[in-house]
Amino acid sequence: MYKENNKTITAQALRRMPYYIQQLRILQSEKIETVSAPKIAERLNLNEVQVRKDFAAVSSTKGKPKAGFSISELLANMEELLGYHNSDEAIIVGAGSLAQAIISYEGFQNYGIKIVTAFDVNPQCIGTEINGIKVLTADKISDLCRRMKIHIGIITAPAHQAQVVCDQLVAGGVLAIWNFAPVHLSVPEHILVQNENLAASLAVLSKQLKQAMKKLN
Amino acid sequence: MYKENNKTITAQALRRMPYYIQQLRILQSEKIETVSAPKIAERLNLNEVQVRKDFAAVSSTKGKPKAGFSISELLANMEELLGYHNSDEAIIVGAGSLAQAIISYEGFQNYGIKIVTAFDVNPQCIGTEINGIKVLTADKISDLCRRMKIHIGIITAPAHQAQVVCDQLVAGGVLAIWNFAPVHLSVPEHILVQNENLAASLAVLSKQLKQAMKKLN
DNA sequence: TTTTTATCAGTATTATTATATCGATATTGT
DNA sequence: ACAATATCGATATAATAATACTGATAAAAA
Numbered sequence: 001m002y003k004e005n006n007k008t009i010t011a012q013a014l015r016r017m018p019y020y021i022q023q024l025r026i027l028q029s030e031k032i033e034t035v036s037a038p039k040i041a042e043r044l045n046l047n048e049v050q051v052r053k054d055f056a057a058v059s060s061t062k063g064k065p066k067a068g069f070s071i072s073e074l075l076a077n078m079e080e081l082l083g084y085h086n087s088d089e090a091i092i093v094g095a096g097s098l099a100q101a102i103i104s105y106e107g108f109q110n111y112g113i114k115i116v117t118a119f120d121v122n123p124q125c126i127g128t129e130i131n132g133i134k135v136l137t138a139d140k141i142s143d144l145c146r147r148m149k150i151h152i153g154i155i156t157a158p159a160h161q162a163q164v165v166c167d168q169l170v171a172g173g174v175l176a177i178w179n180f181a182p183v184h185l186s187v188p189e190h191i192l193v194q195n196e197n198l199a200a201s202l203a204v205l206s207k208q209l210k211q212a213m214k215k216l217n
Numbered sequence: 218m219y220k221e222n223n224k225t226i227t228a229q230a231l232r233r234m235p236y237y238i239q240q241l242r243i244l245q246s247e248k249i250e251t252v253s254a255p256k257i258a259e260r261l262n263l264n265e266v267q268v269r270k271d272f273a274a275v276s277s278t279k280g281k282p283k284a285g286f287s288i289s290e291l292l293a294n295m296e297e298l299l300g301y302h303n304s305d306e307a308i309i310v311g312a313g314s315l316a317q318a319i320i321s322y323e324g325f326q327n328y329g330i331k332i333v334t335a336f337d338v339n340p341q342c343i344g345t346e347i348n349g350i351k352v353l354t355a356d357k358i359s360d361l362c363r364r365m366k367i368h369i370g371i372i373t374a375p376a377h378q379a380q381v382v383c384d385q386l387v388a389g390g391v392l393a394i395w396n397f398a399p400v401h402l403s404v405p406e407h408i409l410v411q412n413e414n415l416a417a418s419l420a421v422l423s424k425q426l427k428q429a430m431k432k433l434n
Numbered sequence: 435t436t437t438t439t440a441t442c443a444g445t446a447t448t449a450t451t452a453t454a455t456c457g458a459t460a461t462t463g464t
Numbered sequence: 465a466c467a468a469t470a471t472c473g474a475t476a477t478a479a480t481a482a483t484a485c486t487g488a489t490a491a492a493a494a
Contacts, residue, residue, distance in 0.1 A: 012451065014424055018416040019401050022376075036471060044401050049453060052472075065472045066461045083423045101315035102415070106376065107399070111419040112427075152426065159323065176426045178418070182324070184236050184261050192429055194422040196415075198319070199235040201395070202328040205411040206300045207231055209369065209393045210329075212409055229481065253441060266483055269442070282441045282490045 009081065013054045017078050019044055020054065024075050036068030083112030090178075091150050093165045094157030095120035095128075095135045098180055102154065103131045113152060117144060121161070141165070145172025154178045155185075226298065230271045234295050236261055237271065241292050253285030300329030307395075308367050310382045311374030312337035312345075312352045315397060319371065320348045330369060334361060338378070358382070362389025371395045372402075 037052035063069045118135045153169035162181035176192040182199040254269035280286040335352045370386035379398035393409040399416040
């Protein structure tokens with residue numbers, strides 16, 4: 001749970017923000033200026049009250065009965081909240097196809113994160129470029145992080161290398177780690193780890209599907 | 218929330234299963250036969266009670282005071298739960314680097330999902346292979362899904378194509394969609410959509426980091 | 435054999451998140 | 465100007481998830 005000008009935004013609400021932004025942008029491109037919570041709720045298949053609360057939690061101004069909220073203000077508030085305008089540099093470790101996908105991910109920089117270098121252990125990759133980002137040898141991780149004061153590390157290395165890489169990042173002074181390896185990472189207390197575990201999502205999907213199929217029979 | 222032999226597994230517990238499996242496998246490889254909830258909790262930085270409840274929810278046998286749970290049984294139960302042994306076929310739409318990463322993802326089939334074909338609109342990709350999986354032209358999506366009775370579709374296409382692709386999948390009889398495009402998909406009631414939104418995770422990470430940095434100053 | 439101890443199962447409590455309800459109010463149409 | 469209506473904010477309730485507590489018990493130690 002996070003606070004922004006004495007308002008509280010829940011973790012779940014934060015995860016919904018990108019979807020709101022997407023919808024608001026669409027409306028904005030249609031020259032619409034205000035929108036109500038129920039309208040957005042309908043478009044995103046969410047509960048009306050939930051959307052209104054989320055809007056209230058980020059919006060710097062109040063919504064008006066009947067009219068709703070100002071789209072441009074909501075967008076500005078959400079972008080501010082998500083750190084669109086203050087970019088922080090990041091590095092990525094493991095220069096495989098996942099790294100490539102992440103590097104070329106549209107709207108990455110919008111979230112205040114800019115990938116400056118990639119690392120890999122494979123000598124074949126080293127020296128090459130991915131979307132304009134150089135791939136360096138993995139021994140230099142801590143060194144470069146320290147010199148460039150990098151705060152964010154992204155791990156797309158294979159599971160068996162993830163902990164080693166993680167330790168190097170921490171040694172280099174990295175504060176937040178975005179981990180795509182399907183393993184738990186041990187880190188000191190103060191380090192943030194955000195796990196992006198395909199396996200976990202797959203587990204949920206697979207289970208849900210099993211349920212759904214059972215119903216069909 | 219899901220039921221398995223009159224036990225209830227929460228969605229959150231399900232997401233933790235892959236982590237448990239990972240740890241249990243490590244212990245098993247060290248020839249250890251039983252493990253207690255607090256031990257696993259410590260390794261994964263989780264609450265002891267949470268782990269015990271999760272174990273109780275999947276385990277076919279009870280844990281023993283002082284000794285804990287049988288590792289091999291827990292593993293068998295978790296694998297069964299996640300559908301390790303009954304594979305369902307899936308297709309992936311959008312044959313870019315993300316698709317490649319997913320296709321080559323280790324242990325994919327473990328979750329009961331096997332990718333049989335990829336699709337793309339780009340004529341350059343069509344006919345090529347990614348890790349042994351053929352890339353076909355996107356017009357054939359519904360047709361192939363229907364003919365092969367595919368139940369799972371994975372969308373790695375760009376945001377602006379996602380809804381079109383989604384509609385084609387639904388038209389082809391797909392029941393569950395794993396969506397990597399950072400947009401909301403409109404689907405009929407009965408279709409399952411699992412969103413894997415990098416933007417949403419990034420939003421959380423970025424916000425957390427901002428908080429953490431504030432503390433440091 | 436008795437005591438100690440780690441762990442369990444079950445129940446209670448708390449925290450978080452989602453949804454429902456209701457009176458107040460700005461806008462629209464009569 | 466007035467009534468109808470969509471939407472708001474606020475408060476209340478419900479659902480879900482996490483954590484704390486307690487007495488019972490199997491295994492290890494004395």
